[in-house]
Amino acid sequence: AKPAYVAPAVAQAHDDIEIIEGIGPKVKQLLNEHAVFSFAQIASMTPAALKDILEKGGDRFRMLPTDTWPKQAALARDGKYFELDTYKKRLYAGIER
Numbered sequence: 684a685k686p687a688y689v690a691p692a693v694a695q696a697h698d699d700i701e702i703i704e705g706i707g708p709k710v711k712q713l714l715n716e717h718a719v720f721s722f723a724q725i726a727s728m729t730p731a732a733l734k735d736i737l738e739k740g741g742d743r744f745r746m747l748p749t750d751t752w753p754k755q756a757a758l759a760r761d762g763k764y765f766e767l768d769t770y771k772k773r774l775y776a777g778i779e780r
Contacts, residue, residue, distance in 0.1 A: 696721040702767070703755045705747055705777035713740040725756035748777040 697720045700706050706714070717736045719725060725733070733749035751774060758767040773779055 696723065698722045698759065700725065700756070702759060703752055704771050704774050705749070705752060710737070710740075710744060710747065713737065713744060722756040722760035726753050726760050728753060751777055751779060 700714065700720070700722065701708065701711050703722075703725065714720075714725075714736060717739070719728075719736065730749040730753065733752055737744040737747055737749065751770075755767060755770065758764075758770065
């Protein structure tokens with residue numbers, strides 16, 4: 684018998700999500716473990732959904748503010764790196780000031 688057709692896996696974009704203030708190597712690893720790899724994914728998520736992932740990582744991640752991550756990710760997704768840098772200068776520990 685001929686094997687059933689298997690659709691090719693869709694390649695997931697792997698962006699340099701560490702350019703988002705608040706995402707370092709450990710947070711990136713945690714997000715990757717939850718299949719979050721791209722600016723587009725983060726931009727489409729709510730801060731609460733991001734916080735849920737962080738809480739699964741334990742106490743060391745629980746307190747990180749995620750409120751600005753979707754906005755930062757949307758700017759990066761759209762290639763607006765100048766605007767992203769300008770926005771990040773208004774952040775302190777990931778929080779708008």
